[in-house]
Amino acid sequence: MPELTWWQRGVIYQVYPRSFQDSNGDGIGDLAGVGARLEYLAALGVDAVWISPIYPSPMADFGYDVADYCNIDPIFGTLDDFQQLLDRAHALGLKVLLDFVPNHSSERHAWFEESRSSRDNPKRDWYLWRDPAPDGGPPNNWLSRMGGSAWQWDAHTGQYYYHAFLREQPDLNWRNPEVRRAMDEVLRFWLARGVDGFRVDVLWLLIKDAQFRDNPPNPAFTPGEPEHHRLLQTYTEDQPEVHEIVRSMRATLDEYGERVLIGEIYLPVPQLMRYYGASGDGANMPFNFQLLNAAWNAAGIGRIICDYDRALPEHAWPNWVLGNHDNPRVASRLGAAQARVAAVLLLTLRGTPTLYYGDEIGMTDSAIAPEQVRDPAELRQPGIGQGRDPERTPMQWDSSLPNAGFTSGRPWLPVNSTTSVASQSDDASSMLSLHRRLLSIRRSYAALVDGSIEHVTANGNVLTYERRSGTQRLLIALNMSAADAAVYLPPGIVLLSTIPGRDSGPITEGVDCLAGGEALIVRLG
Numbered sequence: 173m174p175e176l177t178w179w180q181r182g183v184i185y186q187v188y189p190r191s192f193q194d195s196n197g198d199g200i201g202d203l204a205g206v207g208a209r210l211e212y213l214a215a216l217g218v219d220a221v222w223i224s225p226i227y228p229s230p231m232a233d234f235g236y237d238v239a240d241y242c243n244i245d246p247i248f249g250t251l252d253d254f255q256q257l258l259d260r261a262h263a264l265g266l267k268v269l270l271d272f273v274p275n276h277s278s279e280r281h282a283w284f285e286e287s288r289s290s291r292d293n294p295k296r297d298w299y300l301w302r303d304p305a306p307d308g309g310p311p312n313n314w315l316s317r318m319g320g321s322a323w324q325w326d327a328h329t330g331q332y333y334y335h336a337f338l339r340e341q342p343d344l345n346w347r348n349p350e351v352r353r354a355m356d357e358v359l360r361f362w363l364a365r366g367v368d369g370f371r372v373d374v375l376w377l378l379i380k381d382a383q384f385r386d387n388p389p390n391p392a393f394t395p396g397e398p399e400h401h402r403l404l405q406t407y408t409e410d411q412p413e414v415h416e417i418v419r420s421m422r423a424t425l426d427e428y429g430e431r432v433l434i435g436e437i438y439l440p441v442p443q444l445m446r447y448y449g450a451s452g453d454g455a456n457m458p459f460n461f462q463l464l465n466a467a468w469n470a471a472g473i474g475r476i477i478c479d480y481d482r483a484l485p486e487h488a489w490p491n492w493v494l495g496n497h498d499n500p501r502v503a504s505r506l507g508a509a510q511a512r513v514a515a516v517l518l519l520t521l522r523g524t525p526t527l528y529y530g531d532e533i534g535m536t537d538s539a540i541a542p543e544q545v546r547d548p549a550e551l552r553q554p555g556i557g558q559g560r561d562p563e564r565t566p567m568q569w570d571s572s573l574p575n576a577g578f579t580s581g582r583p584w585l586p587v588n589s590t591t592s593v594a595s596q597s598d599d600a601s602s603m604l605s606l607h608r609r610l611l612s613i614r615r616s617y618a619a620l621v622d623g624s625i626e627h628v629t630a631n632g633n634v635l636t637y638e639r640r641s642g643t644q645r646l647l648i649a650l651n652m653s654a655a656d657a658a659v660y661l662p663p664g665i666v667l668l669s670t671i672p673g674r675d676s677g678p679i680t681e682g683v684d685c686l687a688g689g690e691a692l693i694v695r696l697g
């Protein structure tokens with residue numbers, strides 16, 4: 173097996189910067205705050221920090237509406253602050269990944285301001301402008317992922333522009349070579365400063381149908397779903413031409429040595445695999461989101477693992493995601509006990525894990541009162557259960573009231589102070605201690621990093637699999653229910669159990685029962 177690179181060996185940790193650590197009392201996290209917590213991350217045992225967008229932005233979608241791709245929003249700090257953060261991270265052995273948001277800019281980006289200024293502006297074609305339909309309405313039936321038509325009328329120039337998300341987020345025209353060149357320069361701007369890679373926002377949406385054909389109705393639509401699910405996204409996502417763009421991004425990164433290109437892609441596995449590129453020249457890791465909404469049972473998860481492993485092209489490196497800023501938190505989806513089992517799963521599967529900030533202390537979705545809602549997705553489509561504020565609340569650092577060490581000011585989202593890093597630090601049975609041990613075991617056992625995954629077996633509520641590298645063999649057993657489960661595990665050394673007090677020493681007779689919510693790592697042989 174060829175030597176693995178850092179992003180294959182490592183664990184990625186996602187920081188949602190508004191909510192990680194505030195350093196200046198404005199109630200919003202910032203780069204100095206992230207910098208102050210780098211030692212925590214290094215000690216936790218993660219390898220790379222992906223920071224959600226920090227660029228200048230009107231914050232209509234909290235930074236996913238970028239007004240300048242090559243600068244830092246004053247809320248977060250300055251370019252100098254960023255450079256300091258990067259240097260400090262590197263000194264601690266941590267890599268830093270930025271969020272690259274190429275599908276759309278903010279309507280306040282200078283490019284769009286020029287584009288909308290007149291029909292003959294040289295940047296007109298940098299965005300997607302169309303004439304109205306004969307009845308004066310939108311040019312076609314495409315729907316925004318934030319609700320309503322995806323077309324916004326511009327009275328000044330008498331045309332509509334397309335926005336897959338908010339109307340404040342006009343989509344760029346990736347068929348225009350000038351856009352591609354400009355975005356390539358953006359990548360180079362950050363790569364030259366030493367950034368270790370990018371998570372690319374909505375990579376599968378970059379190219380739209382050249383003929384702007386209507387999307388067909390979705391026969392499986394059920395009322396209550398987000399409105400855009402009324403249509404199949406036949407002409408607005410996963411267009412064949414996107415792969416050439418991914419390849420060119422990758423080629424740019426490759427010029428700078430070992431950098432990583434990760435794609436945010438919500439697609440079924442067969443389509444997802446194509447983003448690795450026909451000859452491994454696409455994204456290094458198209459995010460694998462299957463665990464975010466999988467039914468939590470041994471047979472189902474076992475099938476996901478096997479199908480994914482089988483579908484991977486030969487050159488492709490797997491990866492797994494358990495939580496992010498767009499989905500309910502794992503501890504709320506599964507409950508506290510199974511969130512521990514899920515942590516063992518995430519950190520023992522084959523491939524690079526991505527951990528969402530706060531999941532290492534079992535943060536749960538916070539209750540958000542109507543007047544506290546900030547997420548534009550929720551504000552524009554209230555009540556459809558799309559709100560993302562609950563999983564974006566401030567990191568809970570200590571037991572200080574009212575803001576758990578996040579800010580001395582008024583936090584932008586309410587702080588849930590039920591638990592904290594400080595309260596869990598010295599507690600060997602805590603979620604934080606479990607993560608520290610898992611991450612340390614990952615570092616000590618090559619089988620968990622470069623090993624194969626074998627014998628994935630569901631037996632009732634118990635999922636078992638083996639990780640194997642050379643003569644090293646680790647057995648992972650996960651009881652995915654609250655009930656005790658009879659199961660035979662061969663003799664070995666227990667390296668870890670999620671049940672406090674059961675986690676060390678040899679088992680000479682094997683194990684015949686897992687407690688409810690118990691997950692074990694056993695060294696065999």
Ligand code: GLC
Binds near residue numbers: 374
């Ligand atoms: C991605 C981001 C999400 C954002 C959207 C539009 O899905 O993860 O937070 O709202 O893109 O940029």
